Amino acid sequence: MTLNEMGAAAQKAYRYLSNLGQTHKNGALCAVAGALTAHTASILEANTADIKNACEKGMKDSLVDRLRLTPQRIEAMAEGLRQIVELADPVGEIVESSLRPNGLEICKKRVPLGVIGIIYESRPNVTADAFGLCFKTGNAVILKGGSDAICSNTAIVQVIRSALAGYAGQNGLDPALLSDSISLIEDTSRETTKTFMRLNTYVDVLIPRGGAGLIRTVVENSTIPVIETGTGNCHVYVDEFANIDMAVKIIENAKTQRTGVCNACESLVIHRNILKEALPPICTMLKGHNVQIRGDKEALSVVPDLAPATEEDFGTEYLDLILSVKTVGSLDEAIEHINTFSTGHSETIVTQNYDHARRFLNEIDSAAVYVNASTRFTDGFEFGFGAEIGISTQKLHARGPMGLKELTTTKYVIYGNGQIRQ
Template sequence: MSNELITKGKQAKSVSRKLSLLSSQQKNDGLTAVAEALVERENEILEANKKDLKNAKEKGITGALYDRLTLTHDRIVGIAEGLRTLINLEDPIGEVLWMKKRPNGLNLGQKRVPLGVIGIIYEARPNVTVDAFGLCFKTGNAVILRGGSEAIYANTKIVEVIQHALESVELPSNAVQLLEDTSRETATKMMQLNEYIDVLIPRGGAGLIQAVVNNSTIPVIETGVGNCHVYIDSDADINMAINVAYNAKTQRPGVCNSCESILIHKEVLDQVVPPLINKLKEKDVEIRGDEAIKKYSDTIIDASEEDWGTEYLDYIVSMKSVDSLEEAINHIDQYGTKHSEAIITNNYEKSNRFLEEVDAAAVYVNASTRFTDGFEFGFGAEIGISTQKLHARGPMGLKELTTTKYIVYGNGQIK
C-alpha cells in the first residue's frame, strides 16, 4: 500500500483524538483563522487554480466541468463566508442526548462524539476542499481528502493555506490532509483503509459513488443520485401543479433534487399537459412522453424504458400518464432513487397514502422537490444528501457527522 496513504492515515487517526477534545471556542478560532487566510492568500490560490485551468483546457475540458473547476475572487470570498457561517452553528459535540438512572443505580447516558476520521472522495470542485474541512473540523473530526486530479494544484494550495492558518492559532494542522497521489489505484486502496478511516463520503456523480460503494470496506454514506418525480393527482390544484412541476424541473436542473419525471393522472391530462408544455418551452425543456402525453404536441419525443430511470440533470424531462395513485407509487417504487418525491393533490386520503407508501428520503405534498437541502431544512450546513437508509437519510448537516457513545457512571455495580 502507498506510503502516503499509511502515513496520512496514521496522522489522521492520531490527531482525531486531539480534535475530539477541542472546545467549541478553539474550533471556531480555527475556522476564523482559515477564513481570513483564504482571503489573504487569494492570489496564491488563484495562481494555483490557473495551472489547473491550463491543464484542463489542454485536456479539452469545457462547459460545466470547467466552470466548477474555476476559482475567482468572488468565489473565494464566498467560500470563506461559508466557513464563517459554521462558527455560529451550535457545536453538536458533547451533547448528552439523554441520561437515565437504571434500576441498579447506574447512570447511563448517550453522548454525541465525533466520528473520528472521515475520508472524502470528490471530483474537480476545489470549493469542496474548504467545505469538507470546515464541516469535519467543526464536528471534531479529522479528514483525509482525495480530490480529482484536475484540481490538484488548487487543492494542494488550499490545504497548505488551511494547515498554515491552523498552526498560526496553535491547532493541529493534520486536521486536514490531502492525498497528493490522485491515481484511481490509490483511491481504491483508500476505500479499504479501515484501520485509519471510520467513514467514507463520496461527493460527485453516479459513477464515482458506485465505485466507492462497490470497492469500499469502510462504512460509506452514499450521497446524491436523484431521479425525482412530481405526481400530479386527479385532485390537484391545476395551477399549483403546473407551477410546482415547472419549478422542480427548471429552477436548477443540474442538482440532485430537481425533478426528472412528471407523472400525471389521466383525468387531468387535458387541463395540465398543454399549459405545462407551454411553460416548459419557455426554458426549452425537451419533453419525452408516453403515448398519452405525445398526443398533445408534435415536439414530444418518445420516452424509452431507459428514460424512466434516467437522472438527466439537464433541461430534459420525462412525462407519463398514470391511471391511479397506485400506479404512480408503483412507478416511483420501480424507477425512483429514493431521494425526493412529490404529490400535488387536495385529497386528504391520497396525500396521506403518498406520504406513507413512498419510500424516499423526503416526501412532499404540494411543494417542489427542490427544497431537499440542508440549508432549506434549517440545518445551516450540508455535507451532502444521503440516499441510503443507515445512519443518515436526506440532507446531512453537522449532526450527521457525529456518532454517540454510552457513558456510564457507577459505584461498584457488578452483574
C-alpha cells in the first residue's frame, strides 16, 4: 500500500470512527487489550529480534531498555488501554454555549482532530498507547516507528488490527474501516519518512516522539502542523532550605529508576549554602548506581573526584548514567540557570521554604514544575490519563502530558429557527 493509499484509507476510517458510539469504542479497546496479552509470546518473539539487532549495533543499555518488552510491560500496555476505557470520552462535550439576542444558540463542542501521524523512536509501547488514545477520541492514526523497533511494532499493529476486525465482525460494524483506524508504515527509510511528513492532504497533525534530532527534522521538513513532544533536560534544584535525606531520595528516583526516558533528571542544581552538607551523600548514592557526575568548580572543591563539567553539559539530555552539577548562590540564579538550559519539560525544587517553592512554581517556564517530588511523575499514566501520546513542551495547542482532551479540537454548532443576517 502506498502512502497516499494509506492516507486515504485512514481518512475514511476517521470519518467512520468519529461517528462510532462510546460503547463500541470501549468494547473494541477491551478486545484489543485482551488480544495483546493473549499474543504476548508472538510479540516477545518479534521484540527479541529487535533486541538482538540493537545489541549487535552497539546500542547503549539505557536505549535497549526502552526498546525491550517483557510480559509485564505488555500487560502494562493492555492495562493502559483498559484505563482509557474507564475515562470519560471527551468527544461531543459542550465546552461552552451562549444564546444570542437574535435567538441563535451557539455551542462550542469537542470533536476529533482527524488523522494523526506519529513518528517515534524505539519504544514499542508507544504503538499501543497512541492507538488507544487516538481510537477513544475518534481519530485514525498512522504510525511511523524507527527501524530499531520495526519487528515489535509490526507484531503489535497486526494484533491490534486483527482484534479490531474481529470485534467489528461480531458487532455488525465494518471490519475494514475499523481496522484501518491504525496503520503502520513499515518502510523505515528516510525518504519515506520525509514523504510522510508532507502528506498534508490526508494527515491533520503530526506528532514526533524521540530525541532532539528527530524532532528538529520533523519541525523543519513537515508541511503538516506539528505538536512537538520535546526532549527532557530535566533539573532537580536542591535549595538551601532542603531536607537533605529527601533530596537524596528524589534525585535517586529521578536519575536512576529509568535513565533512558525524557522525564529522568539530567541536571542537578544546588545552593552554595548547602553544598558541603548535601553534595557528598548525593554523590555517594549516585556513584552506587554507577552514575558519572560532571560538576562545576565549586562542586569539585567539595567532591574532588568528579569529572569537570563544561557549558555544553548543562544543556545536554544524556539519556544515560551521567549527571551535571551546577552550584548557585541564590534562588534567582537557580531559576535563571534552569530557564536558560531547560528544554521546557520538567523541573523540581527540594525545599522546606514556602516562598521559595511558590516562586519556583511561578517563575520556572516548563510544562511540569514540582515541589519536593521526582520529575519521573511527568507521565500520562501517573497523571491519571490512562496513557499519553507524548509530553508536549510547546505552548500550542497542548502542553505537558497529552491525554484524551489534547487529541481533540473544537467546532461551533449553531442552532437557529430561521434567522437571517440583516
